[in-house]
Amino acid sequence: DVKVTQSSRYLVKRTGEKVFLECVQDMDHENMFWYRQDPGLGLRLIYFSYDVKMKEKGDIPEGYSVSREKKERFSLILESASTNQTSMYLCASRPTGTAATGELFFGEGSRLTVL
Amino acid sequence: GNSVTQMEGPVTLSEEAFLTINCTYTATGYPSLFWYVQYPGEGLQLLLKATKADDKGSNKGFEATYRKETTSFHLEKGSVQVSDSAVYFCALSDSTGAGSYQLTFGKGTKLSVIP
Numbered sequence: 763d764v765k766v767t768q769s770s771r772y773l774v775k776r777t778g779e780k781v782f783l784e785c786v787q788d789m790d791h792e793n794m795f796w797y798r799q800d801p802g803l804g805l806r807l808i809y810f811s812y813d814v815k816m817k818e819k820g821d822i823p824e825g826y827s828v829s830r831e832k833k834e835r836f837s838l839i840l841e842s843a844s845t846n847q848t849s850m851y852l853c854a855s856r857p858t859g860t861a862a863t864g865e866l867f868f869g870e871g872s873r874l875t876v877l
Numbered sequence: 878g879n880s881v882t883q884m885e886g887p888v889t890l891s892e893e894a895f896l897t898i899n900c901t902y903t904a905t906g907y908p909s910l911f912w913y914v915q916y917p918g919e920g921l922q923l924l925l926k927a928t929k930a931d932d933k934g935s936n937k938g939f940e941a942t943y944r945k946e947t948t949s950f951h952l953e954k955g956s957v958q959v960s961d962s963a964v965y966f967c968a969l970s971d972s973t974g975a976g977s978y979q980l981t982f983g984k985g986t987k988l989s990v991i992p
Contacts, residue, residue, distance in 0.1 A: 766920075804984035805921075805966070852920055863909040863928050864970025864980055868920040 766869035768853050774875045781840040783872050785853030792858045794836035795866065796828065799850040811836055843876045879904045883967045883983035890957055890990050898952040898986050900967035908969040910943050910950040915964040957990045
């Protein structure tokens with residue numbers, strides 16, 4: 763089975779702190795994604811990466827950056843956390859190729875609270 | 878652009894009731910369609926999928942049929958259980974060429990099943 767592991771399930775940080783959210787997948791998937799999930803807004807795409815060292819902005823990239831130095835790891839960085847970044851963050855990965863359907867495999871989520 | 882519209886919740890049902898969650902979509906190509914489920918405190922997991930018109934996806938007693946003529950992918954279950962209480966997301970994946978896909982989610986429908 764595909765496993766997508768997010769390093770922290772729950773984090774509490776203070777305004778202005780730098781926050782790292784780590785995600786690792788074990789199935790050699792090329793594509794990786796970061797979403798945030800908020801009540802009433804559904805899932806919104808922050809950043810995604812098609813391959814190592816590649817990154818693309820999603821729908822709401824402001825206030826975030828990402829790093830993909832290795833294929834299996836995709837990190838989300840909040841350079842200076844703010845209270846409006848309190849949210850559930852979901853990492854996902856998927857394979858590419860002719861047999862792929864675009865299905866995403868999700869981690870369990872990281873719930874971040876910024877005080 | 879692509880979009881997914883699903884019925885707003887929350888939906889509350891008694892155990893053993895019949896469930897329908899409506900989902901309609903707009904897409905420029907020939908998308909694959911998915912239902913994801915999110916149990917409390919967890920990430921999303923794939924419930925079922927259909928990759929072409931008239932396909933029926935099924936899993937854990939849930940079913941959905943890909944209807945191209947009505948651009949719909951309604952989720953149904955004949956007899957819900959308390960353990961089905963979760964948030965359900967309809968999604969589509971549309972190929973953008975060269976093995977790349979754009980995934981679009983609905984906003985989610987929260988289901989609560991009471992004994």
